[in-house]
Amino acid sequence: MSHADLTALARTLDDALAALDGVIAVYSPDPAVARAARELMAGGEAPARTRVVTDDERLVVRAAIGVDARTAAPGIARAAARTIRELAGGDAEVSVSVRRVASIPPALESLT
């Protein structure tokens, strides 16, 4: 798979994950410094957040998401992994990390 193909797949995965019920954000799984370096290499264009690379011809997908506190995080993580497999293929190595579970206390909803 070419670099362009990997980039396109990563962007497709970003969109697919963001569209999942219960997902409130898609983050980069990389540390901030590595993320900044990727942005520089991308020539100023914001890189895809989901990481897609190849390792011995095998696709490796690393995703990080934030979930709505009203939905169970393990179920959302599994749904995210299924979505990645559907798009990246069944042989891919997939990791999904839940980085946030965000909730707004009802008393504060009017204040935010």
Added chain:
Amino acid sequence: MTPLEPDRTPTPPAEDGDGDGIGATGYDLAALGEYLDRDCQPPIPAIDESPECQAALDRLRRVRSLSRELVDDDARQQPPLPVEWVRGLLAGLELDVRAGRDIPFGGDDPATRLSITEGAVREVVRGAGDAVPGVLVGGVTLDGDVTTPGAAIGVELRISVALVEPIPDIAEHVRARVTTALLSHTELHVTRIDVTVDDVHVVSREETAR
């Protein structure tokens, strides 16, 4: 009365324990407070795309909102709240929002790895505790080997309360909510939840009845 706002002395990008700020973005809590003051404008992608910074910003919003409510309450009837109260609530927040350890979710497929970060679990606990009326959760600690499925885990919370009902009842409500939230969002084997009340703010019965 002393204004109940965090100390927001302008601060350059952080040099905290790791030398790289919240979520390794280079921004510390003071910088995030300033960003919030500006309604998060102009956008700073490093902050907006960092789950740790977003969790910290949510926390700052929560503390400031509660502070304003209590300032109004104090102005009517109570002795002033010490500014240390807010500082105490925010103390340790930079540590608390860090991603920390990866806590695995179970699964049969060896090619799929699912996890939740320790920071996200702490956010779950804080959110559940904050949902109890009059409660603001301070520090949250997960005690035990969270990376090993099935290991016994203890959860420790420190809370500040507006005294709208007896403290043991408030603590029990917090424990119940946290238990439910952890069962929903994690697969941890939680064997104890310890709730420590750090601060108490007395609210009159008149106010409580509103």
